[in-house]
Amino acid sequence: MAQAFTKAMARNIFYGGTLFFFLAFLALTYQTHQAWPERDNHEALNDTVALGKKVWEDHDCIGCHTLLGEGAYFAPELGNVYKRYGSVDAIKGFIMSRPKDGVPGRRSMPQFNLSDEELTAVAEFLKYVSGINTANWPPNVKG
Ligand code: HEC
Incomplete structure (x- = not known):
């Protein structure tokens, strides 16, 4: 049982995953804002x-x-x-x-x-x- 999935591992996956997807969200939001001026018909x-x-x-x-x-x-x-x-x-x-x-x-x-x-x-x-x-x-x- 040396390889047990510990609470610390679960916590790290939770924080790591949250950080990863939050950064992906920010990057995609930024990309959308950059693309708008070209896509609008201003x-x-x-x-x-x-x-x-x-x-x-x-x-x-x-x-x-x-x-x-x-x-x-x-x-x-x-x-x-x-x-x-x-x-x-x-x-x-x-x-x-x-x-x-x-x-x-x-x-x-x-x-x-x-x-x-x-x-x-x-x-x-x-x-x-x-x-x-x-x-x-x-x-x-x-x-
Ligand atoms: C009470 C619902 C209703 C409202 C409010 C409404 N429409 Fe319509 N409109 C329709 C329906 C239903 C059709 C499909 C044709 C028909 O049955 O008269 C249509 C069709 C159209 C079409 C033709 C679409 C096509 O692909 O053939 C245009 C253009 C249009 N409406 C513009 C407008 C505009 C501009 C306004 C606001 C000033 C408006 N409509 C408000 C219900 C509505």
């Missing part, structure tokens, strides 16, 4: 995009949709909707086209009666989001 940021984010928040779009995976899983992911629709005008067209009383028989997207400025802004915001380098997430364009 050259596309402007006042219209900022207004679009406000429209997005004021109308609680995230209450139904996800944006890059965050949000409610009721309606389609919108982080890549610009890639699906191909233009700001097409996105505006969809949002404007929602019937006032919804699509009969199913839960659908409401009509928000946004002004043209708000529509352009929220569509530009979605265009901006689609330009963020997400390491190809979501994995397909349907999102």
